[in-house]
Amino acid sequence: MWWCKVLLVSLLGFEFAQTYKHIQYPEPRNVSLVAVALSEIINGLRPGSVTILALNNSLSEDIDDFICKIHELHFKSCIFSDLEKYFNFIESTISGSAQSWSLIFFEPSELAREIHARNLAHRLALFIFYWGTEKPPKSSTVRFEEPIRAAVITRPRKAAFHVFYNQATPKGKSNLRLVNWYDEESLGLYRTPLLPDSSNVYSNFQGRVFNVPVIHSPPWHFVLYLNQTANSTTNMTTNVPGRKLKVIGGRDHHLLELIANKMNFKFQYVDPRERTQGSSVGSERKSLFTGGLGMIQNREAHFLFGDVGLSWERRKAAEFSFFTLVDSGAFATHAPRRLNEALAVVRPFQANVWPYLILTVLLSGPMFYFVIAMPYFWETEEKAFEEVRRKCSIELYPEYINEITLVKPFKHPRKDQLKKKMPKNLFSKCTWFTVQLFLKQSCSEPYNGMRARFLIIVYWVAATYVLSDVYSAQLTSFFARPARESPIDTLSKLEYAMEYRGYQLFIEKDSSVLEMLENSTEIFRRLYKLMKQRDTKYEGFLINSIEEGIQRISNGAENVILGGRETLYFNIKRYGINNFQLSQQLYTRYSAVAMQIGCPFLESFNKVIIHLFEGGIMDKITNSEYEKMLAVKDLNRGSEGQFKKNENKQKYSVFDSNPQPINLRMLQGAFIILLFGNTLAATILLIEISIYENNIALYVSILNAIRSLYVALRKLAAWLLQWIQQTALPSLHL
Template identity: 35%
Template sequence: MEVCVFVRNKVDSFNFYYNHKSSNGKSKLELVNWWTIEDKLFQHPLLPPTEKVYQNFKRRVFRIPVVHKPPWYFVSYFNDSEIESVSGRDQKLLDLLASKLNFRLQPFDPPDHSQGSAIVNNTMKGVLGTIWLREVEIFIGDLTVTYERSQAVDFTFPTLIDNEAFLTHAPGYLSEALALIRPFHWKVWPPVLLTIFISGPLLFIIIKISYLFNISYNRPSQNDSFQLLSDCIWVSSAIFLKQSCLVPSDINKVRLVVVVLYLGATYVIGDMYSANLTSMLARPARETPISTLEQLAEAMEKNEMQLLAELHSASHGNLENGTGLYEKIWGMMKKQHRYLIETAEMGMQGMQLVKDNKHYALIGGRETFYYNTKRFGAHYFHLSEKLHTRYSAIALQIGCPFLQNFNKVLMQLFESGILAKITEDEYQKLVEEKKIEERKVETVAEGKQATEEETDGGQPRPMSMATLSGAFVILSIGYSASVCLLFIELLLHKIKLP
């Protein structure tokens, strides 16, 4: 309760007592101003300015809930319940605020290790629920600003500009045995076959027109015309099959058409195939990655992809309250055996699931995923495109009197580049830790495993028997086609016999 008391201590003087202008958090009536008939108010305005009062918290202690979520918080526990130490990007930010505004931090392990998404049935789960109930005053930890959350808490100036994204398993290599056939995509076959089928009759038409307009040649009979058409089709097929053939005409224009057709078949179709084949053998083809929300919905519908989200997170709220494609994905998620990760700590289990199984995906903040992929091995994962921009901030109680003081310090840290610097420091620390771990790898088995991981990461690798087996696949297809054509010729020969 906010109380202001006016006390008349003399005939022409008043004292003013107020209970909310105390930076140490103790709500007691204190003398803040007085008035006399000669001097009027001692200071203006009547009550002390809020920003001036909260410039110094006088070593006030704030209980801060912390949840282990790298790189924002690194929490080590003692006896699985008591916090032994806290570090990370958000802890550094709080230390800077505490140093500037002169307050102290007392971290504690919250009973519910989730953030909280919205007020439902006059209750709110997660850490934000404790702020809404005014049990806790401050919370920071990759906390995304949403409309539903702003109904329960106040947010400061953004501490991070992030993006929504989802994480999937890295696309696997396609079969090397089919590398020789893969350049012949189904979209290539229609124009190639159309060219082959048109070339023969087109050659026949050119020859017929030449006979019609040139009286020096004897006009062929009907049977000869049928034979000529057959020969033209055979010549065009032989050209595309790289076989030797005899042009069924002495007309120069026909020979020119055949030469152009031969050059097109050899240097266009043949060279394009050779170029595609060379590139595929040099760097084997991979499966199509899932990068957009539309591709994710299609994979969930057709390929049994399962999407996971952290309970009471901003991503959970977007899916649950979203419309259109989000609504469709949320409906498919609810049919899964498991679709929510209970706590932030269990988010590491979600990363492990995505790493080990290509049928799982994880949705959340892109910065968090980027950091965790570095920890688990970036070559195991594929990060999607940015879905939408999201802002993280510090959560305070509604009507918090020192909100402007926090905003002022945060804007100074943002403009000076310190916010970006402490974030980069966590990534740099991760790189140094990985180098130390790599130096410890000395056994032969671990060395082989590291080599395999580098190979899977898209590095160049030597050709194997699996790649060479594609030549035998092509050879078997050719033999099969030859046998089929032989039987067709024998069948036609028997039909022509009397």
């Protein structure tokens, strides 16, 4: 039956062949020229992915072919037909600091306004428009203002496509320039990459004029606010009616001039309405800034120089360049003041030493008395009687002499005559002797025994070499270099001074330091709370500049100013560095140039600033400002009269730390103690005289009471010694 199977397969194959001949396939359709040209143009950008917005239904066939060609080139794509979803996608991409390339098949007249309104104009987002037109739109119809990056593709001929770009020149105007083209009949794309590099475009601004807000903040800017127009219009402004200014110097002014000369642009200073860097107002979701940062946010100015600190809130309003200053936070207050010279006599020893010293002097007298009086209490009457009897029982004569010689019999002394007598007023003599010895006064020994002499030697060495010499040396050094109060140089000391000593903390208005305090925790939060509690009027702790805070401190009030260390140091040197105390470094802070969000020439600025920073030009400009300040200060000092010089010397002599000769004013403490002692003695004498004259009996009774108390204390001491002798000593012998 195998031949049946072969016949069946042959018949089936013949039928399939006849059927296949009659099948008709559509001929392969040619890909549209628009899709090929757009794919080559996009390939010239070398993007990571392409976002396609298809709103023109008449180009649907070209869009489909373009998507196929993009996928053949292995590019990722994301296609949108809903405008709201497309804008949300672009916003999320920019917020993630990622670049986006968009090809929009629609006219740009309506979309350009929407892009500006949604703040999607950014150097990271490129919008390419194609809708099949032959010529680019006029600037009066569509304005592509910076920082939007926009390219328009036109089709002047069937096989030719032109690419126009709005950032082909650094002028910043809405001018579309032809930068590239595609010709199918020629070599395809004219050049690669498709668009000119922004770093090359913005390396030379060709005399473009920028608006720069400026605030008086030495040493960064020295600003004179005028009412009349000066000769130089470069540094003048008419931004606010009736308010004009002139910048006469400053580190950032010279830095801006150097960058302007390098990048070939001009600038004019404008006066912010609040004359501050700016602070956030409004809701957290939509923060609006005042001052110079507000002008940057509203695109009324191009960049802001100065001590502009970086913060998270400020990044919502502006972008920042490479840092122009690496600084640290610090606070300044008055220099440690001299302590009261009347108390100089007690400063050689610390407060915890004086109690032990006084206790030593007070206990030395009783101890001295105890050493002298101890043998009198230990020697009992029986021992004294046996001793005398042993000495008096002298048997020198033989018996026969006694018989022939009349010898007067020896009379033994009575027991009351055997006991040694203690010197009178021994306790008072010992007490006053030790006091006189420690005070280095002339004194005579109250007892000439060997034990007393050895103890006197110990007291004398301690009083002379340990206490007197050390005290004298310390007191002399304190007189030569007067003592000062403990400096306030840490946050914990500042918190204590604000809470218990009435110090008031001031901060520059709308500064990054204020934002740091408002959003901080721990000790900075407590300082901010104390600062607001001590504020007698609404926001009275805010000042216009660091210079104003330094002036408040120089007036002698208990004020503290918190800010950047470099700014504080410069102003401190202006007003006399010996008059202020600068704290330790509290935290690291960076200052940079604030620019508009999405600024297209940020990278060009960064290159110049990095070269200046690495070459040491930044430090040189800063040091030159310090030298100029010191030169002007010396010149002003030399032009002042002798009276003014003496007045300043008297005013600031309290802060002078050089050794000074001793004068009577430094010794006022000793005279005060002498006056107090004389007054106390005279008062007691008058009290005694009045009591004696008015009531002799009362005086006598008081003396008797004192005497009886003294006798009672002596008896108590004798009983204690006897108890020790009878109970404690026998147990020790055993």
